Amino acid sequence: xxxxxxxxxxxxxxxxxxxxxxxxxxxxxxxxxxxxxxxxxxxxxxxxxxxxxxxxxxxxxxxxxxxxxxxxxxxxxxxxxxxxxxxxxxxxxxxxxxxxxxxxxxxxxxxxxx
Amino acid sequence: xxxxxxxxxxxxxxxxxxxxxxxxxxxxxxxxxxxxxxxxxxxxxxxxxxxxxxxxxxxxxxxxxxxxxxxxxxxxxxxxxxxxxxxxxxxxxxxxxxxxxxxxxxxxxxxxxxxxxxxxxxxxxxxxxxxxxxxxxxxxxxxxxxxxxxxxxxxxxxxxxxxxxxxxxxxxxxxxxxxxxxxxxxxxxxxxxxxxxxxxxxxxxxxxxxxxxxxxxxxxxxxxxxxxxxxxxxxxxxxxxxxxxxxxxxxxxxxxxxxxxxxxxxxxxxxxxxxxxxxxxxxxxxxxxxxxxxxxxxxxxxxxxxxxxxxxxxxxxxxxxxxxxxxxxxxxxxxxxxxxxxxxxxxxxxxxxxxxxxxxxxxxxxxxxxxxxxxxxxxxxxxxxxxxxxxxxxxxxxxxxxxxxxxxxxxxxxxxxxxxxxxxxxxxxxxxxxxxxxxxxxxxxxxxxxxxxxxxxxxxxxxxxxxxxxxxxxxxxxxxxxxxxxxxxxxxxxxxxxxxxxxxxxxxxxxxxxxxxxxxxxxxxxxxxxxxxxxxxxxxxxxxxxxxxxxxxxxxxxxxxxxxxxxxxxxxxxxxxxxxxxxxxxxxxxxxxxxxxxxxxx
Numbered sequence: 001x002x003x004x005x006x007x008x009x010x011x012x013x014x015x016x017x018x019x020x021x022x023x024x025x026x027x028x029x030x031x032x033x034x035x036x037x038x039x040x041x042x043x044x045x046x047x048x049x050x051x052x053x054x055x056x057x058x059x060x061x062x063x064x065x066x067x068x069x070x071x072x073x074x075x076x077x078x079x080x081x082x083x084x085x086x087x088x089x090x091x092x093x094x095x096x097x098x099x100x101x102x103x104x105x106x107x108x109x110x111x112x113x114x
Numbered sequence: 115x116x117x118x119x120x121x122x123x124x125x126x127x128x129x130x131x132x133x134x135x136x137x138x139x140x141x142x143x144x145x146x147x148x149x150x151x152x153x154x155x156x157x158x159x160x161x162x163x164x165x166x167x168x169x170x171x172x173x174x175x176x177x178x179x180x181x182x183x184x185x186x187x188x189x190x191x192x193x194x195x196x197x198x199x200x201x202x203x204x205x206x207x208x209x210x211x212x213x214x215x216x217x218x219x220x221x222x223x224x225x226x227x228x229x230x231x232x233x234x235x236x237x238x239x240x241x242x243x244x245x246x247x248x249x250x251x252x253x254x255x256x257x258x259x260x261x262x263x264x265x266x267x268x269x270x271x272x273x274x275x276x277x278x279x280x281x282x283x284x285x286x287x288x289x290x291x292x293x294x295x296x297x298x299x300x301x302x303x304x305x306x307x308x309x310x311x312x313x314x315x316x317x318x319x320x321x322x323x324x325x326x327x328x329x330x331x332x333x334x335x336x337x338x339x340x341x342x343x344x345x346x347x348x349x350x351x352x353x354x355x356x357x358x359x360x361x362x363x364x365x366x367x368x369x370x371x372x373x374x375x376x377x378x379x380x381x382x383x384x385x386x387x388x389x390x391x392x393x394x395x396x397x398x399x400x401x402x403x404x405x406x407x408x409x410x411x412x413x414x415x416x417x418x419x420x421x422x423x424x425x426x427x428x429x430x431x432x433x434x435x436x437x438x439x440x441x442x443x444x445x446x447x448x449x450x451x452x453x454x455x456x457x458x459x460x461x462x463x464x465x466x467x468x469x470x471x472x473x474x475x476x477x478x479x480x481x482x483x484x485x486x487x488x489x490x491x492x493x494x495x496x497x498x499x500x501x502x503x504x505x506x507x508x509x510x511x512x513x514x515x516x517x518x519x520x521x522x523x524x525x526x527x528x529x530x531x532x533x534x535x536x537x538x539x540x541x542x543x544x545x546x547x548x549x550x551x552x553x554x555x556x557x558x559x560x561x562x563x564x565x566x567x568x569x570x571x572x573x574x575x576x577x578x579x580x581x582x583x584x585x586x587x588x589x590x591x592x593x594x595x596x597x598x599x600x601x602x603x604x605x606x607x608x609x610x611x612x613x614x615x616x617x618x619x620x621x622x623x624x625x626x627x628x629x630x631x632x633x634x635x636x637x638x639x640x641x642x643x644x645x646x647x648x649x650x651x652x653x654x655x656x657x658x659x660x661x662x663x664x665x666x667x668x669x670x671x672x673x674x675x676x677x678x679x680x681x682x683x684x685x686x687x688x689x690x691x692x693x694x695x696x697x698x699x700x701x702x703x704x705x706x707x708x709x710x711x712x713x714x715x716x
Contacts, residue, residue: 013293017697020286020694021694021695021698021701023694029282033282033285036286036289037285037289039289039293040289043293043297043300044299047296072299075247075295078251079292082250082251082255082288083285083289085254086257086258086281086285089258089261090261090282093261093265093274093277093278093281096265097271097274097275097278100269100271100274101271106278106694107694109271109278
């Protein structure tokens with residue numbers, strides 16, 4: 001198995017965090033957060049993938065046939081569901097912020113500090 | 115197989131669904147009764163569970179998928195006395211907060227109650243879970259409920275901004291945690307905590323496991339608001355409604371620490387041993403002192419309380435970082451007292467806010483004269499949070515002292531008590547200014563004035579004052595409950611027993627039952643009594659300095675102002691309220707913590 005998928009996952013994670021840290025727009029920021037999150041999907045897929053493995057449906061396959069790991073897809077799916085709830089909430093709050101202050105720039109939003 | 119653990123999650127979640135779904139069909143009193151009853155039942159069941167868990171770990175395998183030949187197939191709840199006690203305190207605090215919000219947040223009503231119940235169920239699930247991925251799901255579930263509760267008053271900008279900062283920082287922590295899970299699963303092929311621990315104990319560690327541990331533990335430290343991951347906390351607590359603050363500050367922040375302790379003792383204790391703890395200890399010490407200082411520099415009551423929460427969580431993390439039973443038992447007892455006292459103080463802040471429409475300490479000067487009950491609750495809570503001998507958090511703090519002394523780190527005591535004293539000074543100063551009208555009307559070191567937004571509320575005041583008093587009195591009494599200290603130590607020993615936990619979960623082998631524990635008040639070392647007394651005196655002295663700085667000789671006050679002003683300005687400006695900065699700190703903090711572990715554990 002090559003190291004490429006792991007390097008890609010690490011890259012996506014770091015790029016996403018850099019995006020969140022420097023973002024000037026809450027919608028853009030939410031997308032960057034999703035990018036960070038998707039690094040864990042790539043990582044899970046590369047963990048569970050088996051070269052020349054079949055889909056993990058064992059009806060009618062010979063015993064001992066290599067199959068990909070079925071657990072990681074369940075994890076990735078749950079991961080997606082969880083992040084949809086969070087992103088939905090952040091986008092809703094971004095809408096409210098725009099309604100109340102006319103801007104979605106987190107820097108000019110800083111109403112409370114210290 | 116016991117059915118109580120899943121009920122602690124099912125009852126609040128089902129009640130939440132019923133409340134939200136039957137919104138317009140049932141009359142309001144019925145809804146109120148349903149909500150409070152669900153929360154109270156969960157609390158009562160937690161106590162039953164605590165009683166069952168005294169003798170052995172209560173394990174529930176979902177769908178009856180028991181482990182085969184020591185291989186976990188299903189997903190489990192594994193509950194010892196520590197987790198059960200946690201659930202009980204969570205239940206008490208949420209029930210009090212729901213009672214408080216019966217009149218406090220009428221406009222919010224139904225969905226508010228539903229979200230509180232979701233948070234309750236998620237926190238109980240988190241405390242009991244024996245599965246790594248389920249820890250993540252419960253973490254995110256309580257997170258989503260908490261973000262929505264923080265931003266509940268969407269008609270104002272403050273809550274929206276606080277909720278956005280809270281949601282983004284904490285979800286980033288959650289995503290780091292998810293990556294950590296994937297790495298650990300890649301190495302061990304398991305998600306059950308006991309199973310992962312068993313497979314790592316064969317000595318297959320290395321760089322990958324250190325990275326995984328860093329991501330997992332830092333994910334929890336973001337939730338636990340440990341410096342430098344704490345920046346979101348003050349923004350969120352400043353704007354959330356008082357009962358939400360009580361739940362967030364009292365129990366939800368602390369729960370990140372349970373995650374740290376649970377992961378360390380089930381998974382990382384065998385491969386890595388003691389060196390993990392030193393990093394946690396240092397993070398705790400820095401948090402205690404820095405957050406104590408920040409608390410003293412606040413004029414917004416709820417921000418002050420937020421930093422007080424962060425300070426005490428730092429002390430608890432230091433207790434966990436000692437990695438022995440006494441330290442963990444101390445953290446546990448501190449959690450009990452701290453949860454109740456913090457809830458009580460947030461309740462009082464809510465009462466003051468609804469009475470006067472003000473939350474700024476200086477604006478409120480003298481407004482609270484004659485409100486004897488809230489004043490009593492505030493001062494009693496403050497003294498309990500300093501840890502004056504045998505009051506409030508004292509017993510827990512004393513046990514942490516004992517652990518640190520035993521391990522040959524007596525200098526830890528001074529720093530931890532300094533944090534307590536600073537926080538206590540801030541709270542006493544605010545109390546004296548508001549309820550007694552003492553002190554100057556202006557103070558340049560406290561930052562800019564709070565923009566007040568008066569909330570007109572028609573509240574049933576006796577109910578609010580009553581819940582505040584109950585919370586504070588329970589919290590004060592924690593240090594003198596006979597037998598509690600011994601039971602906390604026993605619970606800590608059980609929690610730390612990695613192989614015992616694995617044997618119970620994977621092989622169903624019960625641990626030996628405990629010998630009967632004495633029912634007497636636990637006595638602490640003379641050192642703790644002296645430190646606690648000194649901290650109390652220091653807190654009162656600092657509070658008086660804070661109140662009457664202008665009356666000091668001119669030379670002293672100008673010199674002090676000149677030296678203090680730049681670092682104070684720096685501290686204020688670091689807490690910028692800009693979410694990008696917070697995320698940068700999370701990234702830097704994770705990298706530094708990971709580097710420290712990599713160097714220590716190589």
